[in-house]
């Protein structure tokens with residue numbers, strides 16, 4: 001152990017109040033766990049209170065601090081009220097993770113105007129409402145850090161034109177807000193763009209679409225899908241003082257899928273096909289239950305690390321066996 005003082009330590013966010021939208025499930029739940037394990041008071045907000053309460057309970061059992069609030073991000077007044085009431089209660093809002101969002105799969109030619117508008121409303125408008133509420137309710141005066149979860153969409157988003165347009169809009173909005181809001185006590189705002197991630201969000205898709213994702217899953221330089229922890233750790237970095245000179249960027253966390261030219265039809269004929277699977281070890285942040293890394297919390301019941309469709313649970317088991325040992 002060197003005497004160097006890294007910002008990454010258990011107390012990294014101990015004085016912080018951080019709001020995570022969609023924090024009851026999937027990637028948002030994992031982000032909430034990561035932030036709480038680093039000392040933050042985490043407020044998780046979404047529409048379904050039961051999911052939020054389950055996650056808050058897990059976090060508290062592990063010794064973290066977490067509260068829940070109901071929120072529909074598509075309603076600007078709800079966004080404003082939520083920020084105002086949490087600032088009134090806790091005195092601050094130092095971080096915001098705009099993670100809530102989603103879409104459905106459909107070719108553009110079959111998509112109705114209402115379907116397109118719904119997804120733009122949810123992702124682009126919803127993210128704007130929360131950013132604006134955070135700015136007006138606290139950060140405009142005192143500063144803070146925002147991370148917007150988007151989706152990797154460098155080459156468009158075939159099969160999900162609505163979300164590609166909405167996420168590209170968020171990435172551009174983030175650049176503007178970084179420039180307009182940076183001077184207000186140093187607000188930083190950045191994006192994280194997940195590639196294909198093993199998460200509960202995959203339960204939203206029909207089997208045929210999931211099969212397509214699985215066919216594609218190895219077609220990137222990592223040779224695998226990503227884990228929720230790999231998104232959460234990127235969010236932690238961008239929220240932390242380690243990223244204090246990073247503002248207005250979009251960080252793809254996608255195993256370089258945005259740079260590769262995977263051909264879903266090629267599979268075993270593909271020149272880079274490796275029958276043994278990926279050699280790029282994943283990062284998985286969940287404590288080993290009752291084992292090394294659990295910090296002696298083994299008796300507290302089993303945390304369900306992932307809640308995804310069965311074939312993805314199988315992939316996860318494989319990834320766990322090859323994960324970085326921490």
Ligand SMILES: CCC/C=C/C(=O)SCCNC(=O)CCNC(=O)[C@H](O)C(C)(C)COP(=O)([O-])OP(=O)([O-])OC[C@H]1O[C@@H](n2cnc3c(N)ncnc32)[C@H](O)[C@@H]1OP(=O)([O-])[O-]
Nearest residue numbers: 101102103104105106112114115118119122196201202204
């Ligand atoms: C590579 C992949 C990587 C990404 C992975 C993830 O993000 S994982 C995370 C995944 N997690 C999530 O996505 C979670 C969040 N997702 C959601 O809440 C929904 O998917 C939502 C975004 C559609 C909003 O729902 P809502 O209840 O607010 O909306 P609504 O029900 O009132 O519909 C409005 C209009 O949309 C249309 N339309 C809707 N569905 C379909 C469809 N299947 N088919 C066709 N069209 C559809 C339809 O036009 C409908 O109007 P209609 O015909 O009724 O007059």
Ligand SMILES: NC(=O)C1=CN([C@@H]2O[C@H](COP(=O)(O)OP(=O)(O)OC[C@H]3O[C@@H](n4cnc5c(N)ncnc54)[C@H](OP(=O)(O)O)[C@@H]3O)[C@@H](O)[C@H]2O)C=CC1
Nearest residue numbers: 022025026027046047048072073100101102151197199201
């Ligand atoms: N998994 C993946 O491969 C990828 C995911 N992403 C994005 O990452 C984010 C998290 O996804 P993931 O965890 O996989 O999926 P989930 O479906 O588990 O998460 C979506 C979350 O958003 C919340 N949410 C949805 N609509 C609203 C709303 N109107 N108001 C408030 N909350 C809402 C949901 O809670 P509730 O229903 O209770 O409101 C849920 O907790 C999403 O934005 C997703 O699109 C991007 C690229 C790839």
